[in-house]
Amino acid sequence: MRRLLLLAATLIISCNIASAQSSQPYAGLEHRPIKALSQQQIDDLRAGRGMGLALAAELNGYPGPSHVLELGDRLELTADQRIQVQRLFDAMKQEAVSLGNKLVEQETELDRLFSTRVATSESLRATLVAISETQAALRESHLKYHLSTTAVLDPSQKQRYAELRGYQRRDGSEGHKHRH
Secondary structure, eight states, X not given: OHHHHXXXXXXXXXXXXXXXXXXXXXXXXXXXXXXXXXXXHHHHHHHTOOTTTTHHHHTTXXXXXXXXXXXXXXXXXXXXXXXXXXXXXHHHXXXXXXXXXXXXXXXXXXXXXXXXXXXXXXXXXXXXXXXHHHHHHHHHHHHHHHHHHHHXXXXXXXXXXXXXXXXBOTTSOBSSOOOO
């Protein structure tokens, strides 16, 4: 009986802790410099990293320049292909860094509107329109370089890329799928 009471008390305490935590999902985030972005997101934006923005291309058979360069030897890229993909990567990086920095600035402005209590319907709308345009341009930047990179590769290299990335097996069946 004593064990049962101890178990019941433990469950009640666990449920209360879980309940308290779930009612405070943003606790601690109020100390971030830009409330809507983690430090990792800020760093990724400033460094021009993809952050999953090109998954629609990547997971549908359109390799990106960064991963193609990483896998260059295993893909047996020619010297000309390496040069072309490196140029694409450099251009993508330059665009993405510029747009990422712009987005960080815009998110800083949005945060400032609220932290200084000067947000209005008009300023909010204008800031959000600017943010959404930059987000779209950033995503387009990453996706268009997947298109360009795909055009540089031959069919066997695209197949090998899918295998190396775990999207497809050598037998042509898809990888990373769970069977029920």
